[in-house]
Amino acid sequence: MKGLILNDLFSTKKMLRTLVFIILVFDVVWGSMGQPEAASVITSVMCISYFLNLFSYDEFYRWDKYAVILPVSRRQIVLARYAVTGLFSLVSLLVSAIYLLVMRVPLGDIAGILGAALLVHLYAAGIEIPMCYKFGTQKSRLLLMLMMFIPFGLFGGFAMLFQQAGLSLPTDIIPFVIIGAAVILGLGMWLSIHLSVRIVSRKEY
Amino acid sequence: MFMEENMILQVENICKHYQQFALNNVSFALPKGAIMGLIGENGAGKSTTMKALLGMISLDSGKISIFGHEGITAQDREAIGVVFDELAFNQTMNVSDIGKVMKNVYRNWEPEQYQQYLEKFKLPQKKQIKDFSRGMKMKLSLAVAMSHHAKLLILDEPTSGLDPVVRAEILDLFLEFIADGESSILVSSHITSDLERVADYITFVHQGKVLMSKNKDDILYSYGIAKADRETIHSLNSSLVMKIKDGKYDSEALIRDKESFSKQYPNVLVDAISLDDLMVMLCTD
Numbered sequence: 001m002k003g004l005i006l007n008d009l010f011s012t013k014k015m016l017r018t019l020v021f022i023i024l025v026f027d028v029v030w031g032s033m034g035q036p037e038a039a040s041v042i043t044s045v046m047c048i049s050y051f052l053n054l055f056s057y058d059e060f061y062r063w064d065k066y067a068v069i070l071p072v073s074r075r076q077i078v079l080a081r082y083a084v085t086g087l088f089s090l091v092s093l094l095v096s097a098i099y100l101l102v103m104r105v106p107l108g109d110i111a112g113i114l115g116a117a118l119l120v121h122l123y124a125a126g127i128e129i130p131m132c133y134k135f136g137t138q139k140s141r142l143l144l145m146l147m148m149f150i151p152f153g154l155f156g157g158f159a160m161l162f163q164q165a166g167l168s169l170p171t172d173i174i175p176f177v178i179i180g181a182a183v184i185l186g187l188g189m190w191l192s193i194h195l196s197v198r199i200v201s202r203k204e205y
Numbered sequence: 206m207f208m209e210e211n212m213i214l215q216v217e218n219i220c221k222h223y224q225q226f227a228l229n230n231v232s233f234a235l236p237k238g239a240i241m242g243l244i245g246e247n248g249a250g251k252s253t254t255m256k257a258l259l260g261m262i263s264l265d266s267g268k269i270s271i272f273g274h275e276g277i278t279a280q281d282r283e284a285i286g287v288v289f290d291e292l293a294f295n296q297t298m299n300v301s302d303i304g305k306v307m308k309n310v311y312r313n314w315e316p317e318q319y320q321q322y323l324e325k326f327k328l329p330q331k332k333q334i335k336d337f338s339r340g341m342k343m344k345l346s347l348a349v350a351m352s353h354h355a356k357l358l359i360l361d362e363p364t365s366g367l368d369p370v371v372r373a374e375i376l377d378l379f380l381e382f383i384a385d386g387e388s389s390i391l392v393s394s395h396i397t398s399d400l401e402r403v404a405d406y407i408t409f410v411h412q413g414k415v416l417m418s419k420n421k422d423d424i425l426y427s428y429g430i431a432k433a434d435r436e437t438i439h440s441l442n443s444s445l446v447m448k449i450k451d452g453k454y455d456s457e458a459l460i461r462d463k464e465s466f467s468k469q470y471p472n473v474l475v476d477a478i479s480l481d482d483l484m485v486m487l488c489t490d
Contacts, residue, residue, distance in 0.1 A: 003309030010302040011295035057295050066293030069259045070310050071282035205261040 004072060004080035005087075011057050012050070019046060027099055036103035037113055040096040044117035047092030048124050051085040052141060055132040065205040074203075078196045081129060089121040115178065122185040124148065126192035133199045210273070213237045213357055213389045219257055219267030226413060228253055231267070233408045233418040235357075238386035240379055242400030242421070243393040244480060245410035246488045251393040254410065255361055258391070259287065271357065283313055286350030290362040292342040296335035300328050300345060311353035322348035326374075340371040347375065351382060358382065360392040364399050372396070376403045397480035401425070407480065409487065416487055421480075429463040429475040430482060432456075437473060445469070448486050459486040 023043050030039035058064040067077050093114050100110045127147045131140040162168065214235040221228040228250050235241045243251045256262045258269055260277045271281050294303055300323055308314045323330070326344040334342065343363055350358055358379075364372045376399055379390055394400055400407065401421070408418040417424070431438065431446075438449055438456035445466050447459040460466045463475050 003306050003311075006309055007294075007306045010298050010306060014297045061293055061295055062289070062291060063293050063295070065261065066287075066289065068261055069282065069285070069287045071279045071312070072310065073279060204263065205256065 001072065001076045001080045001083070003070075004067065004077060005084055007063070008054050008080065008084040011063075012053060015050075015053060019050065022046070023095070031099075031103055036100055036105055037109065040100055040113055041117070043096050043099070044092050044120065047088050047095075048085075048121045049144075050088050051081070051125065052128070052132070052137055052144075054081065054084065055137040055140070059137060068205055074200045075197050078129075078133075078193065078200050082125070082193055082196075085125045085129065089118070089125070092121075093117060119181055119185060122189055123151065126185065126188045130192055130195040130199060133196050133203070211236050212270070213272065214258070214391065215268075215270040216254070216258070217268045217270075219254075219269060220265045221253060221257060221262060222265055226250070226253070228257065228413045231257075231410070231413070231415050233406075233415060235389050235391055235406065237389055238383050239405040240383055240390045240392065240403050241406040241408055242397075242404035242480075243391060243408050243410060244395075244397060244400065244484060246484065247395075249410045249488075250413040251410055252361055253413075255359055255391070255393065258359060259285070283311060283353065284356040286353065286355035286358045288343070288346040288350050288358070288360040288363045290365060292334065292346050294334060297333055299331050299333055300348075301330050303334075303345070303349065307349055307352070313354040315352050315354065319348055319352035322352060340367045343367060343375070344371070347378065351378075356388050358388075358390040358392070360390065362393055362395065364394055364396050372399060379403050397484065401480055409483070411488055424480070424483065425478065427462055427464070428478045428483060429460045429466070430478055430486065431458045431460050431466065431470070431473050431475045433473050441473075442469060450486060450489065457486070459483070 023046065026042050027036070027039045030036060030042070058067075068074060096117065097110060097114060100113065105113075124144065124147075128140055128144050131143055135143070212234045216234070217232050218230045219228060219232070220230060226248070231250070231254055233241070243254065245251050253262070257264055258271070258277075268275055269277070271277055272284065277285075294306075298306075304316060304319050307319070308316060322344075326341070326348060328337070328341055328345055328348070334345065337345065347363065350360075364375055367375070379392070380403055382388055383390060392400070392404070404421050406419065407421045407424055409416045428447075431441065432455060435451055435456045438451075438458045441458055445460055445462055447461050449459075450457045459478075460475060466473075467475060
């Protein structure tokens with residue numbers, strides 16, 4: 001599995017340099033405008049959507065076809081992809097944390113931003129990876145937009161309704177909402193891995 | 206059906222049906238220390254057969270035995286080197302990156318051997334693969350396939366698009382690879398002259414079926430093409446004739462036993478056959 005992870009990292013090393021440059025530009029621009037939180041959100045979104053490039057490379061160079069003839073199981077192929085995606089997520093969170101600390105954003109806000117980013121990462125990867133295996137990258141990119149829109153649309157819609165009705169979410173249940181969301185996303189991730197392994201195991205190349 | 210202990214690969218009656226195409230009862234056996242050429246026109250089923258061998262597709266029926274047992278395990282894959290017609294690595298990588306990846310994929314990876322092949326093939330260490338010529342990419346694929354103590358090489362069109370000099374180098378490498386008498390190569394190619402040079406066996410696939418799987422020398426020495434006027438050709442003993450092709454002025458017949466034929470028809474000219482001739486005769490209506 002280590003070889004597969006290394007392959008993904010070597011495959012993206014050139015693009016990663018470009019990504020780092022873009023993130024730096026965003027950080028400087030948004031930071032100078034006094035909105036480091038926005039830069040951090042963009043960093044997070046860019047990093048998590050980066051795993052889609054790995055699937056594009058797989059399809060373009062036919063690495064997916066080659067990987068199945070190597071002495072690794074199809075389960076390992078899938079787990080390696082989740083591991084690399086997790087690594088991207090972790091690095092982006094770390095970079096965001098350092099950036100927000102340097103920009104002297106309050107610790108409570110940093111925790112909130114990073115927690116939200118982590119939830120978004122889990123949701124995006126959990127939904128998107130099996131879709132990439134099943135439908136390919138092109139279709140999955142469009143589906144990702146749709147899948148991202150649904151929960152955030154619903155969340156925004158409810159928030160607006162609450163606001164219009166003059167209601168507010170009791171603050172004492174917020175930790176339970178976060179924990180509940182984390183549990184659901186954790187289970188979702190387990191289901192996502194299980195589904196991806198199933199799709200790849202049955203796939204013919 | 207086969208002398209199992211001498212065989213590195215045995216394929217028995219494999220079938221795979223698609224909407225537009227089917228592999229039908231494909232059978233052949235590859236002995237240890239031999240090179241088998243898989244030939245046939247485009248879409249004949251060569252690549253599908255190779256995919257079946259490598260477990261890339263599931264079979265509807267039939268049996269594949271590699272290294273003396275049915276099916277293919279992860280351990281078997283350690284001892285199989287595969288080359289597809291295109292290099293599968295991201296082309297922003299260099300040969301050094303690929304070496305690091307493969308070292309962590311194959312337990313038997315030999316960095317020194319890989320390095321020797323890179324030097325032998327004059328492949329630069331730091332240059333991105335995208336800047337390699339097709340010949341260099343193919344050499345790199347072969348270097349990877351042969352640097353982990355493979356016992357069986359499965360090669361899909363490894364010499365297509367390469368100039369004769371590079372092809373000759375690669376063919377020499379094949380001969381070196383099987384020299385231990387234990388290792389074998391299954392290679393598909395449209396360049397049948399390459400196979401005439403190095404293959405011991407030829408398996409001819411046409412429309413998803415194996416038309417013949419024989420010793421190459423037997424094919425080249427026993428088969429021939431008889432040329433005469435249409436009337437003479439059509440009057441020949443059908444047990445000796447595999448196929449007749451009528452031209453505008455005369456006809457040709459594919460003969461399965463040149464020697465018997467010449468005894469029976471001393472006045473009919475029989476030309477030696479090449480694998481190309483054989484393919485053209487058997488694949489055209």
